Amino acid sequence: MRAHIVTTVLRREWSETVRNRLLMSTILIPPMVLAIGPLALAGVVGERALPDALVTQVVAQRPDWANFTASELAGAFAVQQFLVFFLLMPAYIPLSIATFSIIGEKQARTLEPVLATPIRTAELLAGKSIAALVPGVLAGWVTYVVFVSLASIVYGPALFGVVTDASWLVGVFILGPTVGLSSVVAGVIVSSRVNDPRVAQQVGGIIIVPIIALTLLQSTATLLVGAAGYLLMAVFVFIASLVGLRAGVALFDREAILTRWR
Amino acid sequence: MTVPDPVMIRATGLGRRFDALWAVRDMDLEVFRGEVLGLLGPNGAGKTTTVRLLTALIAPSEGRATVDGLDVTEYPELVRSRVGILTETPGLYDKLSATANLDFFGRLYGLDASTRAARIEHFLRLFSLWERRNDVAGTFSKGMKQKLAIARALLHEPAVVFLDEPTAALDPEAAFVVREAIETLRRSGRTIVLATHNLDEADRLCDRVAFVRGGLVRVDSPAGLRGSLGGHGVEVGLTGVPSPAVLEAARVVPGVADVEIAGDRLIVMTAEPRVVTPGLVRALVEAGAAITEVRERATTLEQVYFEVMGVRPDHDEAA
Numbered sequence: 001m002r003a004h005i006v007t008t009v010l011r012r013e014w015s016e017t018v019r020n021r022l023l024m025s026t027i028l029i030p031p032m033v034l035a036i037g038p039l040a041l042a043g044v045v046g047e048r049a050l051p052d053a054l055v056t057q058v059v060a061q062r063p064d065w066a067n068f069t070a071s072e073l074a075g076a077f078a079v080q081q082f083l084v085f086f087l088l089m090p091a092y093i094p095l096s097i098a099t100f101s102i103i104g105e106k107q108a109r110t111l112e113p114v115l116a117t118p119i120r121t122a123e124l125l126a127g128k129s130i131a132a133l134v135p136g137v138l139a140g141w142v143t144y145v146v147f148v149s150l151a152s153i154v155y156g157p158a159l160f161g162v163v164t165d166a167s168w169l170v171g172v173f174i175l176g177p178t179v180g181l182s183s184v185v186a187g188v189i190v191s192s193r194v195n196d197p198r199v200a201q202q203v204g205g206i207i208i209v210p211i212i213a214l215t216l217l218q219s220t221a222t223l224l225v226g227a228a229g230y231l232l233m234a235v236f237v238f239i240a241s242l243v244g245l246r247a248g249v250a251l252f253d254r255e256a257i258l259t260r261w262r
Numbered sequence: 263m264t265v266p267d268p269v270m271i272r273a274t275g276l277g278r279r280f281d282a283l284w285a286v287r288d289m290d291l292e293v294f295r296g297e298v299l300g301l302l303g304p305n306g307a308g309k310t311t312t313v314r315l316l317t318a319l320i321a322p323s324e325g326r327a328t329v330d331g332l333d334v335t336e337y338p339e340l341v342r343s344r345v346g347i348l349t350e351t352p353g354l355y356d357k358l359s360a361t362a363n364l365d366f367f368g369r370l371y372g373l374d375a376s377t378r379a380a381r382i383e384h385f386l387r388l389f390s391l392w393e394r395r396n397d398v399a400g401t402f403s404k405g406m407k408q409k410l411a412i413a414r415a416l417l418h419e420p421a422v423v424f425l426d427e428p429t430a431a432l433d434p435e436a437a438f439v440v441r442e443a444i445e446t447l448r449r450s451g452r453t454i455v456l457a458t459h460n461l462d463e464a465d466r467l468c469d470r471v472a473f474v475r476g477g478l479v480r481v482d483s484p485a486g487l488r489g490s491l492g493g494h495g496v497e498v499g500l501t502g503v504p505s506p507a508v509l510e511a512a513r514v515v516p517g518v519a520d521v522e523i524a525g526d527r528l529i530v531m532t533a534e535p536r537v538v539t540p541g542l543v544r545a546l547v548e549a550g551a552a553i554t555e556v557r558e559r560a561t562t563l564e565q566v567y568f569e570v571m572g573v574r575p576d577h578d579e580a581a
Binding site: 004005008012015016019020108109110111112113114115116117118119120254255258259 | 280314317319320321339340342343345347349350351353354355356357358362366367369370371372411414415
């Protein structure tokens with residue numbers, strides 16, 4: 001694989017992405033909301049105490065929170081819910097970019113001239129995938145850094161410790177990119193079969209279902225995932241992504257694009 | 263010093279199947295250096311498949327093909343670096359400027375920065391697009407887009423250029439502009455394969471024409487194809503329906519093969535119209551004919567097409 005070709009594809013992808021206002025709004029607005037939302041919610045919820053039964057359930061799963069005051073525990077429980085939202089960015093942003101990019105090229109019929117050059121399909125796929133993956137992952141990371149910076153000002157040391165503990169670091173910096181990868185794979189597979197980016201995003205949106213399920217489990221304190229849990233999920237998502245990538249590469253084959261993509 | 267092979271493209275028994283359907287089969291074809299070859303055929307005849315096979319975009323199911331001596335199956339990347347292709351639709355990035363579009367492709371072809379800049383300027387000036395170089399392609403007219411796509415196909419100075427339906431869906435003015443651009447290429451001595459179903463375009467631009475319908479039906483020069491269909495004739499306009507005496511006078515003129523009446527006109531079939539015409543006019547006047555017009559009547563490529571492809575203009579060609 002030739003790096004300069006991948007870079008060329010990457011530059012063109014990004015130069016088109018920044019000209020797409022709809023796409024840019026879906027990339028930029030949610031991170032801003034996510035950076036501020038948890039802070040506001042934790043502030044409100046932190047004023048109240050959790051019901052006793054919930055306290056028992058939460059502390060059983062997170063013994064490291066046992067020494068928190070009632071308000072700290074309520075704030076920690078509330079803010080912990082938002083970790084999964086930081087996984088949504090690497091999930092939906094790459095999906096949006098990949099589907100817009102691939103289906104956009106299908107609709108404009110721009111792929112054939114590109115495939116008529118000496119480019120290898122792996123290079124084209126790599127360029128497109130990286131172009132889709134990086135903004136989503138970076139958005140997740142940057143939002144987290146902004147969130148943590150604000151948290152260091154707004155929260156007390158207990159809550160600041162919660163949002164910078166191992167579960168958050170593994171979730172944001174390891175599980176996030178793997179979720180992003182799975183999102184790109186879903187985008188490639190779905191985009192090869194449909195001709196409308198919105199349909200592709202709806203179909204590809206299935207990738208978000210496990211994240212929503214995780215949110216529900218955490219919000220009821222049925223399951224509060226720790227660092228080991230997020231790491232395990234990252235390994236599982238990564239393996240699933242590699243399996244999906246094989247299918248994606250087959251669908252992204254030069255002949256398949258020219259003769260089967262409709 | 264080695265003399266380059268005069269054959270730029272050589273296909274031998276070339277075929278491509280999609281599932282059970284053969285799009286192209288048993289194609290034997292040679293395209294010579296500097297030649298403009300037209301690929302003519304109805305929709306679904308295999309023109310685009312042939313172009314894709316010869317540009318190493320898809321692999322053959324049988325047979326082989328070489329471009330500039332390189333086998334399309336063994337060296338697909340090298341083949342693609344030696345050919346330029348104008349696809350059926352321009353396929354430009356509408357949000358990028360003309361320069362950015364060309365620069366992207368220049369990079370994919372591995373051209374260095376100074377070469378890219380020089381060639382982009384050269385081709386944009388050649389196709390009168392230089393003044394619009396910073397405008398996004400989405401604002402261009404169809405003709406301008408097609409010219410920009412041709413510039414893109416030429417950017418890496420390919421040995422052979424494939425133009426797939428270059429004037430399809432263009433208005434007459436835009437089609438004229440694109441044909442002028444192709445004429446410019448032709449004059450520069452470039453090898454061109456022109457897939458079209460515009461017979462007039464093929465007649466005007468091509469050195470040879472290949473009729474394609476699921477394979478190669480026939481290939482020859484436009485003149486050769488016309489000659490094979492009975493050659494030329496002379497059409498004589500009269501003031502009224504020709505009398506039997508006039509008809510007989512025309513028939514006995516040396517060199518006349520046949521004479522037909524079409525209303526107030528005589529259609530005189532002959533292989534050598536310029537030789538026959540003076541004696542024919544003299545004989546008709548002596549027979550009492552009042553002539554209003556005499557003109558050479560050449561067989562059109564359209565007539566040849568219908569004859570060779572075995573279809574009639576009033577029948578569905580897609581059958």
